[in-house]
Amino acid sequence: MGDLLFVLASALLLGLSTLLAGQLVALMSLNIFQLRSECAEKNPESCLVYPIRARGAEMWIGLSSGLVIVNTALTVMLAKFLTGGGLLTDALTIAISSLLIMVFSNMLPIYAFSRHSLKLSAMFAPYTSTYLDVIRPIVMPVAKLIEGGPMANEPPLPKEELIELISEFKQSDDPAVDDEEIRIAKSALTFGDVRVIDVMTPRRAISALKDSLAITTSVLDQLYKSGFSRFPVYSEQLDNIVGILYLRKLVVASSHHETIGSAMNKDVFFVNENQNLEHVLSAFVKTKSHLFVVINEFKEVTGVITIEDVLEQIIGKKIVDEFDHYDDMRTVASLQAKKIKRRIV
Secondary structure, eight states, X not given: OHHHHHHHHHHHHHHHHHHHHHHHHHHHHSOHHHHHHHHHTTOHHHHHHHHHHTXXXXXXXXXXXXXXXXXXXXXXXXXHHTOSOHHHHHHHHHHHHHHHHHIIIIIHXXXXXXXXXXXXXXXXXXXXXXXXXXXXXXXXXXXXHHTTGGGTTOOOOOHHHHHHHHHHHHHSOOTTSXXXXXXXXXXXXXXXXXXXXXXXXXXXXXXXXXTTOBOOHHHHHHHHHTTOSEEEEEESEEEEEEEEEEHHHHHXXXXXXXXXXXXXBOOOOEEETTSBHHHHHHHHHHHTOSEEEEEOTTSOEEEEEEHHHHHHHHHTSOOOOTTOOOSOHHHHHHHHHHHHHHHHO
């Protein structure tokens, strides 16, 4: 009778060890963002597993501590069953318990649960959830103390997968996410892949001013009617940009200046046409500038890019400031540049 109880208890402990280790392996391999997305799409298995996976450190500590307790109980029980004393008995106890734990608490769970993580996690989800509810009063203080352990720094989904998930959200009927939010999210994820040359105003369409140009009422009127709020200022030739003229500042202080050169801001920042927009946005923030002159590898001016150009790529929508008269400045830039050059340069 005693031997039968030992066998039954051993089988129970080995089963619990396999289940706890398997659930730990399976749940740790599942990405919480992926589960949430699939649950939103009414995937029943993901909806079963997501609440457990969302417990984070509580889940990790609860399953880990349960696994330690079960394996320790198995070892103690083996030691008592194999009573007799001496080094041989102790060595036999260690060898048998180590073998059983390695097979049922390591090899088997890793092999089975890692191959079918979502399916098996969902299968045992009700039992796992009940177990975590029972031990929660004990686990939660520890979970808060260590702030999540390895769960605290879980890596997010790769950008490509996030874009795919966002696209799937767009096709779903989830009322919590509208089309505008989805469009902005996709644009924000992809804007860093766009190069300056793809969104800049090209050289042929730049509305630039010569530094020696006299400021007159006619010039002010033409600048305002151009639809632009910032103008690169050059000396002698366009490849020699010496400043930036801000129209709003010129309107306020035009009586104090005689030429464009005296009214311009002499801080000029240059960016290579092959830089990505993520780099350019960081440069805009660092310099507090609103316009960069774009150059190529030969230091030739190839265009200009504004902070609005970058922000438009992030939100996926055109931005028009209070001095702009058109929704798409690049569409009319070439025509306006020709008019300005013909009239006042």
